[in-house]
Amino acid sequence: MVIEPKIINSICITAHPVGLEAVTKRQIEWTKNQPKIDMPKRVLVLGGSTGYGLSTRITAAFAGGADTLCVSFEKEPAKRAASPGFYNNRMFDKEAQALGLKAESINADAFSHETRKVVIAKIKELFEGGQVDLVVYSLASPVRVDPDTGEMYKSVIKPIGNAFKGKTINVVREEVVAAEIPACEEAEIEPTIKVMGGEDWKIWIDAMLEAGVLAEGVKTTAYSYHGPHITHNIYWDGTIGQAKKHLKKTSDELEKKLKSALGGESFVAVNKALVTRSSSVIPVVPLYITLLFKIMKEKGTHEGCMEQMYRMLAHKVYKTGMAERDDADLVRMDDWEMDQAVQDEIMKYWEQIETSNLKELTDLAGFHKDYMELHGFEVEGVDYSADVDIN
Numbered sequence: 001m002v003i004e005p006k007i008i009n010s011i012c013i014t015a016h017p018v019g020l021e022a023v024t025k026r027q028i029e030w031t032k033n034q035p036k037i038d039m040p041k042r043v044l045v046l047g048g049s050t051g052y053g054l055s056t057r058i059t060a061a062f063a064g065g066a067d068t069l070c071v072s073f074e075k076e077p078a079k080r081a082a083s084p085g086f087y088n089n090r091m092f093d094k095e096a097q098a099l100g101l102k103a104e105s106i107n108a109d110a111f112s113h114e115t116r117k118v119v120i121a122k123i124k125e126l127f128e129g130g131q132v133d134l135v136v137y138s139l140a141s142p143v144r145v146d147p148d149t150g151e152m153y154k155s156v157i158k159p160i161g162n163a164f165k166g167k168t169i170n171v172v173r174e175e176v177v178a179a180e181i182p183a184c185e186e187a188e189i190e191p192t193i194k195v196m197g198g199e200d201w202k203i204w205i206d207a208m209l210e211a212g213v214l215a216e217g218v219k220t221t222a223y224s225y226h227g228p229h230i231t232h233n234i235y236w237d238g239t240i241g242q243a244k245k246h247l248k249k250t251s252d253e254l255e256k257k258l259k260s261a262l263g264g265e266s267f268v269a270v271n272k273a274l275v276t277r278s279s280s281v282i283p284v285v286p287l288y289i290t291l292l293f294k295i296m297k298e299k300g301t302h303e304g305c306m307e308q309m310y311r312m313l314a315h316k317v318y319k320t321g322m323a324e325r326d327d328a329d330l331v332r333m334d335d336w337e338m339d340q341a342v343q344d345e346i347m348k349y350w351e352q353i354e355t356s357n358l359k360e361l362t363d364l365a366g367f368h369k370d371y372m373e374l375h376g377f378e379v380e381g382v383d384y385s386a387d388v389d390i391n
């Protein structure tokens with residue numbers, strides 16, 4: 001079949017296998033050309049099929065020489081093409097195995113105890129010594145079923161207390177539009193923490209610790225975002241921000257546990273705002289990203305997911321024995337984004353942005369390209385008029 005992009009409410013519901021494989025391959029080739037990272041060789045990535053998780057996995061394997069296991073939740077091909085991560089995983093496993101690395105991808109709900117059992121058994125079978133040295137928690141999901149009670153929790157991205165009134169972008173129509181998001185109900189905060197906070201991460205680490213599959217000196221990390229004050233009402237001070245604060249609290253608990261049990265460490269890395277399938281649906285953030293990209297590209301400090309995660313493992317996590325942290329005990333990968341000169345420029349232009357000057361003041365084209373590539377579209381060298389086998 002011939003597959004075309006189909007975007008409904010800012011969400012692309014189609015994916016192009018050939019385009020996705022080409023993008024994943026390009027990221028792998030970029031990583032192979034970076035200086036090698038001296039790091040341990042057994043890595044588990046929860047949420048490793050797209051975005052930051054995939055980039056961390058590619059870095060660990062192709063710059064760090066690590067065997068990797070990925071858990072992600074993908075729609076398999078049926079009448080329609082699969083979800084993007086399905087094709088990314090397939091390309092990753094093929095390329096890593098071709099280099100003699102062990103690489104497997106498990107397609108299952110990471111929030112379930114059943115999946116934990118399967119993964120722990122796989123760690124014992126796949127990795128040398130039956131243990132892992134690094135556990136990356138990079139899940140982003142709108143829902144989570146509590147594995148003990150069966151109750152389903154839904155996360156929302158809403159402000160707390162006051163409604164958000166501001167502007168955002170309609171990516172398809174390339175327009176700046178007014179956005180108004182009512183404050184959340186009190187009852188929406190807890191479910192968001194349940195889905196995007198640290199509870200599930202802790203269950204994973206506890207289960208793996210008990211099963212003896214974490215190696216001496218193991219590290220674990222989860223990803224967060226802080227952002228500048230123009231995004232705070234909707235992000236850091238909103239429902240999702242409460243979940244991210246819970247993630248940090250969880251990391252502190254895990255750190256104590258892992259340090260005493262295995263001389264290990266746990267940390268939260270605060271990453272840069274980038275175009276991923278998850279971030280594109282957050283109000284305000286995409287408009288902020290288009291301006292951020294323009295300014296960082298002009299300054300020569302722009303990074304995508306790949307560059308960020310390579311820099312993290314090479315220069316912050318495995319440079320010395322312990323991950324390099326700031327005064328608040330966080331690994332700051334958003335250091336270049338939050339640079340004062342960058343933020344001053346953003347503030348200079350933020351109020352002025354409207355539909356008529358959107359293309360001139362922001363990197364709308366860059367945002368659009370990244371977004372389309374996440375789904376395998378508009379990738380150089382791919383013939384989109386050709387029939388593709390979705391399997």
Ligand SMILES: NC(=O)c1ccc[n+]([C@@H]2O[C@H](COP(=O)([O-])OP(=O)(O)OC[C@H]3O[C@@H](n4cnc5c(N)ncnc54)[C@H](O)[C@@H]3O)[C@@H](O)[C@H]2O)c1
Nearest residue numbers: 047049051052072073110140141223224225273274276279
């Ligand atoms: N994108 C950004 O701008 C940004 C910035 C800073 C931090 N972060 C954080 O990085 C983390 C990853 O986000 P992303 O933007 O890379 O998202 P993404 O949507 O690209 O990736 C999410 C991953 O989670 C997996 N997943 C979702 N539900 C699952 C389930 N039930 N079981 C197994 N796997 C499941 C998906 O398959 C995918 O691999 C999140 O914690 C996010 O808040 C993102």
